[in-house]
Amino acid sequence: MRAPRSVSISLTELIDMRHRVPEVKLFSAAGRRSPLIGLHHSRLRGRGVDFDQVRVYQPGDDVRTIDWRVTARSREPHTKLFHEERERPVYLLIEQSQRLFFGSERVFKSVLVAQAAALIGWSVLGHSDRIGGMVFGDDGFHDVRPRRSKQNLLRLFDHLIKANHSLMDQTEQKLPNDAFSLVLRRAREVLRPGSMALILCDERSLSEAAEQQLALASRHTDLVLLPVSDPLDHRLPAAGLLRFAQHDAELELDTLNGTLSNAYIQQAKQRRERWTQLSQRLGIPLLPLSTSHDLIEQLRKHLHQHQPGYQQ
Structure with missing residues (x-):
């Protein structure tokens, strides 16, 4: 039986995302600065x-x-x-690990990442740039070098769909703690100076080693950070006593315990602050995404906030 659309992604859905590209202007049009590239337009390294x-x-x-x-x-x-100059290499780093196989509202985090990757991929092709990327998860990673062709994007989609569907067959997380930093290190080896890399990952993926790799990559590559989260990543539900089991391990949580709930909220706050501090330190855009809102609406809001002269 096929999984619901909110749980897994299909090739048809990824292809259909091209119809939503006009709804949000990620890249530049004639006589108009790009909202996305314009976020750090002054640092076009290695490009004409x-x-x-x-x-x-x-x-x-x-x-x-x-x-x-x-x-x-x-x-x-x-x-x-x-x-x-045209045909800029754009590289998508797309996480599809077990920690993304969860969602309490509109869609699973893994589906939101796939939708965002497809939207950006079609936008890149529409801007006549080269598109490629790496899909990484519990079973390793698959790399597609940037090319300006629809077939190349579909190759990336193929790896993305396989990784996404494999999440339903896995019973435990196998992704090593340092996997994200290893993927970033691998990406640095294939990224050319002046390329743009968009990082689509779980909000909980950031580690000290990953921060170091992002700092190194930012010296020669324009980065955009898109960490994904779910509301339950930030706050426990007021559901009383909850029991969790995995193999021989068991966990019991009292979600009405104020001390526990506050500690959970503070931990989530520290994660978000860590992303913000990294973005500010490296001078790179941060566009966090949540499963609780429509993808297009979130991107529009982020890009509007980064427009020159915007004030909250």
């Missing part, structure tokens, strides 16, 4: 850029791109805009 136009300076623009001649003539600050 061509002058596009001059416009009035806006809050958030890189001061290094100010056109001082036009500014002096007009007595108003102006900045230069550039457009990026």
Whole structure:
């Protein structure tokens, strides 16, 4: 019997995500800065850029791109805009481990990751860039080198679907504690300077070793962090006494215990703060996703918040 759509993903669903690409502008259009690439547009390392136009300076623009001649003539600050060379390599790191095989609301975390990967993949092709990536989970990883072709994206989807469906057959988590850092290390070996890498993983994946690998990767690659979580990752339900069993191990939790609930909330808060601090330290975008909301709505909100001049 086929699993519900909220639990597993199908090739048809991944292909259909291309129809939702126009709903959120992840990459640049003619005469318009990309909301996604524009988050760290001033650090286009190893890529060719061509002058596009001059416009009035806006809050958030890189001061290094100010056109001082036009500014002096007009007595108003102006900045230069550039457009990026085509066919940029974009690499998706996609987690499909047992810890993602869970969801208390709209979809499982593993499904949300797959949907986001498909949406970004189709957006990349629509922007005439090269798309590739790595799917990693409890049974290892599968690498697809970036190419500008629909067939290459479908190859990535094939690995993604197999990894996603294998989660239903596994009874325990086999992913080593340092697996995420090892995958990041492997990705660094194949990523060319100037590439963009989008990290789609469980919020709980971040470790000290993984942070070190991300810091090294950020020196030559534009990174975007998309950690995924579920509301129950952040707060225990007020359900009373709960019992969990796995093989010979058993665990009993009283979710009405205030001390236990507060400790759980604080632990989740520290995880989120760790991602925020990493993002700020490395100067890379952080777009956390939750199973409790629609994917497109979340991405729209994130991109809007990163627009120049945005104020909360």
